[in-house]
Amino acid sequence: MTALLEIRELRKSFAGVHAVDGVSFDIRQGSITGLIGPNGSGKSTTIDCIAGFQQADGGRVMLAGSDITGRAAHDIARAGLMRTFQTVRVYEGLSLRSNLTIAAQQFDNATWSDELFRTRRYRLAAEAAEARARELIELVGLSRYIEAEAGILSYGQKKLLALAAALMPRPRIVVLDEPVAGVNPTRIREVEDVLRQLNAAGETFLIVEHNVEFITNLCHQVIVLDQGRKLAEGTAVEIHNDPRVLEAYLGMTPEMAEAEMRGAA
Amino acid sequence: MKATLIAAAALAFGALPWLTDSNYILGIAVSAAIYTVAAAALNLIYGYTGLLSFAQLGFWGIGGYASALTVMTFGGTFWQGLVWAGLINAALALVIGYPTLRTGRHAFVIVTLTFALLVTLIARDWVDLTRGPLGIPGLPAPSLFGFEFRTTSRFYWIAWAYAVLALAFLYALCTSRIGRTLVAIKQNEPLVRAQGISPMPYKLAAFAVSAAITGIAGGIFAFHLKIIDPLFLDFYYMQTFLIMVIIGGAGSFWGVVIAGVALSALPELLRFSSDFRMIIYGFVLLIAMLVMPGGLAGWFGQRRLARMRAALQ
Numbered sequence: 275m276t277a278l279l280e281i282r283e284l285r286k287s288f289a290g291v292h293a294v295d296g297v298s299f300d301i302r303q304g305s306i307t308g309l310i311g312p313n314g315s316g317k318s319t320t321i322d323c324i325a326g327f328q329q330a331d332g333g334r335v336m337l338a339g340s341d342i343t344g345r346a347a348h349d350i351a352r353a354g355l356m357r358t359f360q361t362v363r364v365y366e367g368l369s370l371r372s373n374l375t376i377a378a379q380q381f382d383n384a385t386w387s388d389e390l391f392r393t394r395r396y397r398l399a400a401e402a403a404e405a406r407a408r409e410l411i412e413l414v415g416l417s418r419y420i421e422a423e424a425g426i427l428s429y430g431q432k433k434l435l436a437l438a439a440a441l442m443p444r445p446r447i448v449v450l451d452e453p454v455a456g457v458n459p460t461r462i463r464e465v466e467d468v469l470r471q472l473n474a475a476g477e478t479f480l481i482v483e484h485n486v487e488f489i490t491n492l493c494h495q496v497i498v499l500d501q502g503r504k505l506a507e508g509t510a511v512e513i514h515n516d517p518r519v520l521e522a523y524l525g526m527t528p529e530m531a532e533a534e535m536r537g538a539a
Numbered sequence: 540m541k542a543t544l545i546a547a548a549a550l551a552f553g554a555l556p557w558l559t560d561s562n563y564i565l566g567i568a569v570s571a572a573i574y575t576v577a578a579a580a581l582n583l584i585y586g587y588t589g590l591l592s593f594a595q596l597g598f599w600g601i602g603g604y605a606s607a608l609t610v611m612t613f614g615g616t617f618w619q620g621l622v623w624a625g626l627i628n629a630a631l632a633l634v635i636g637y638p639t640l641r642t643g644r645h646a647f648v649i650v651t652l653t654f655a656l657l658v659t660l661i662a663r664d665w666v667d668l669t670r671g672p673l674g675i676p677g678l679p680a681p682s683l684f685g686f687e688f689r690t691t692s693r694f695y696w697i698a699w700a701y702a703v704l705a706l707a708f709l710y711a712l713c714t715s716r717i718g719r720t721l722v723a724i725k726q727n728e729p730l731v732r733a734q735g736i737s738p739m740p741y742k743l744a745a746f747a748v749s750a751a752i753t754g755i756a757g758g759i760f761a762f763h764l765k766i767i768d769p770l771f772l773d774f775y776y777m778q779t780f781l782i783m784v785i786i787g788g789a790g791s792f793w794g795v796v797i798a799g800v801a802l803s804a805l806p807e808l809l810r811f812s813s814d815f816r817m818i819i820y821g822f823v824l825l826i827a828m829l830v831m832p833g834g835l836a837g838w839f840g841q842r843r844l845a846r847m848r849a850a851l852q
Contacts, residue, residue: 351735363730380735
């Protein structure tokens with residue numbers, strides 16, 4: 275079976291520093307993959323290169339069998355890869371409704387002239403987007419704020435809004451950059467539930483996150499990066515018991531890590 | 540309700556020549572219509588898209604010269620002149636915009652400012668084309684199917700009709716998804732890209748539309764003045780458009796339209812005190828900015844937001 279997203283020998287360096295140094299991995303259709311690693315291990319650079327926000331120096335990225343290496347970010351989004359950002363990005367001055375409907379507008383067939391003259395095609399597209407927006411905003415539990423400007427939301431709520439926006443056009447794969455960093459711990463459970471629900475419905479996720487518990491609970495597959503290289507890959511349990519990972523990532527022994535996890539939970 | 544109100548206001552302005560035959564008042568009304576359109580065009584690129592363009596002054600001047608030269612040098616009609624004013628400016632906006640919009644917003648400000656200054660220099664120094672500081676006097680009254688717009692009250696129809704058309708077009712644009720996308724680009728460009736939207740065509744289109752509309756406004760205004768000379772590129776015009784946008788509230792369609800009309804009338808209303816009127820005008824602007832830093836629309840917006848926050852507590 276071919277993978278939905280294939281990363282081959284991805285490389286990127288900044289002024290001689292190898293931020294990403296020959297990383298390869300596959301993401302299966304319908305899976306949740308976690309990408310973890312210590313600060314500066316190349317996680318963010320990896321997903322920036324995948325999503326077209328940075329140009330890789332070498333390597334290849336294939337999405338559903340077609341080569342998307344080096345294509346512009348908006349082009350990759352149109353090909354079905356949506357991403358969120360580590361530092362949350364929403365349109366602060368627009369309503370939640372608009373935040374969501376904008377995210378889908380590139381994916382319907384309404385043209386500029388349809389928009390300007392408010393043709394039937396435009397209205398149908400707008401109605402479909404509206405319905406999808408309501409559904410997703412309900413899913414992330416922000417329905418009561420739908421008319422409010424996104425600027426009034428808390429940081430955690432904005433992360434949820436960003437997640438909903440990424441889901442708007444029913445992408446092939448959603449890349450989440452630290453979806454629960456800064457989110458209230460009780461909310462993290464809700465995000466887990468939402469992602470699990472979406473995954474059950476067939477959505478594929480790649481998640482970069484520091485919260486190991488979140489990753490462990492959710493991911494079918496975990497990839498560990500360290501100093502721009504892939505250190506390990508496997509199920510959450512395998513990763514959890516891999517001494518190399520614990521040393522590089524957590525800087526502690528398995529026993530210490532166990533204690534840490536229990537403390538966090 | 541809102542649509543009726545707007546239509547009523549537009550018709551009321553249209554009826555002005557029946558209400559007064561004072562050339563003075565009608566002259567102010569022509570300025571108000573034209574300045575408001577130019578301000579609304581600046582609002583499209585600055586208020587909506589977040590790109591501060593000083594090139595508007597250049598577009599205004601090129602529009603004025605293009606239409607004047609079409610009639611006086613190339614033997615065309617006023618209407619052909621307006622078409623050229625629009626086309627030349629749209630083309631120039633694409634040429635300037637394509638390389639400049641790739642750079643940062645600050646670079647865009649500098650390049651557009653330089654462009655405006657360059658146009659001023661050309662108007663003054665390319666004597667063979669523009670007749671230099673002497674300018675081109677005696678621009679004839681436009682005519683359409685034998686009807687001559689010779690008096691100010693007749694010329695007002697042209698300004699009024701153009702204002703209604705241009706504002707209706709800008710309104711349709713700004714309230715469509717295109718307008719909303721422009722705001723999104725202003726607020727968070729990387730997010731726009733992550734959502735599959737390429738910002739460049741939107742920014743270019745906004746700049747070109749803004750340029751064409753400003754240019755045609757300049758063309759009409761030159762024929763209202765009946766003369767064009769390098770003073771047509773006085774920074775006063777740019778300042779006027781910018782003040783209208785800022786006082787009205789950058790990014791608010793109706794805020795800028797209302798400010799455009801009000802601020803065109805204000806200096807004239809202050810004529811009772813001819814010595815101090817520009818000082819009073821300055822004070823009114825200063826106080827307006829202190830009380831409403833986000834402009835008229837920003838002021839109302841803040842109140843709405845506060846109510847919304849209170850309701851959600």
